[in-house]
Amino acid sequence: NAGVTQTPKFQVLKTGQSMTLQCAQDMNHNSMYWYRQDPGMGLRLIYYSASEGTTDKGEVPNGYNVSRLNKREFSLRLESAAPSQTSVYFCASSTGPTNTGELFFGEGSRLTVL
Amino acid sequence: GENVEQHPSTLSVQEGDSAVIKCTYSDSASNYFPWYKQELGKRPQLIIDIRSNVGEKKDQRIAVTLNKTAKHFSLHITETQPEDSAVYFCAASRAPGGYNKLIFGAGTRLAVHP
Numbered sequence: 001n002a003g004v005t006q007t008p009k010f011q012v013l014k015t016g017q018s019m020t021l022q023c024a025q026d027m028n029h030n031s032m033y034w035y036r037q038d039p040g041m042g043l044r045l046i047y048y049s050a051s052e053g054t055t056d057k058g059e060v061p062n063g064y065n066v067s068r069l070n071k072r073e074f075s076l077r078l079e080s081a082a083p084s085q086t087s088v089y090f091c092a093s094s095t096g097p098t099n100t101g102e103l104f105f106g107e108g109s110r111l112t113v114l
Numbered sequence: 115g116e117n118v119e120q121h122p123s124t125l126s127v128q129e130g131d132s133a134v135i136k137c138t139y140s141d142s143a144s145n146y147f148p149w150y151k152q153e154l155g156k157r158p159q160l161i162i163d164i165r166s167n168v169g170e171k172k173d174q175r176i177a178v179t180l181n182k183t184a185k186h187f188s189l190h191i192t193e194t195q196p197e198d199s200a201v202y203f204c205a206a207s208r209a210p211g212g213y214n215k216l217i218f219g220a221g222t223r224l225a226v227h228p
Contacts (some may be wrong), residue, residue: 017172033215040123040220040221041220042120042203042219042220042221043203043205043218044218045215045216047177048215058215059115059217091158091159093120102148102160102163103148103150103158103160103216105157105158105159106157106197107156107157108157
């Protein structure tokens, strides 16, 4: 079992460029999430998908879009990257949608926007 | 929305001492409170969680206490070991109904010195 897999692990962008972070889980989980982690600010929820076919905004959605492609895959897109989006991005999944329970995180994607 | 504050931001202890990390939350409807541990360069992983119908939960050297009236919960680590060195995050959510939309604290960097 791979768990939660994110790609790419590292990316450097120039301001204004676009990119998509890919996330896939093989645990048959219903819910998936994108968080960003910045020093001193913990993990902040960008978007989440409670179940296949639904997405909703989290705490910091501005500048991002998401797509729940199918039950396994949840992608995060930056349409026009800004230096403020330099961060480590974590995808996570959980059994969801109404069950509380463990979040399983991917290894993270480190994004630098110049 | 929910806001979670975590203290202290850094904590340094000697091996064998106890460590306590405290969190407060703002949403009185929150009823699920997990703690995640993140080792350097790794993904966050769940170490213990507590639900609002329980005041305390223990798992070997770690314990979590919850005071719903005061809206705060704490992580207690006894007999600390160097491998306990990591960043610890508390989180809160309301579920069911709020899915598993966890709001995290800013984190506590724990250093255990031999």
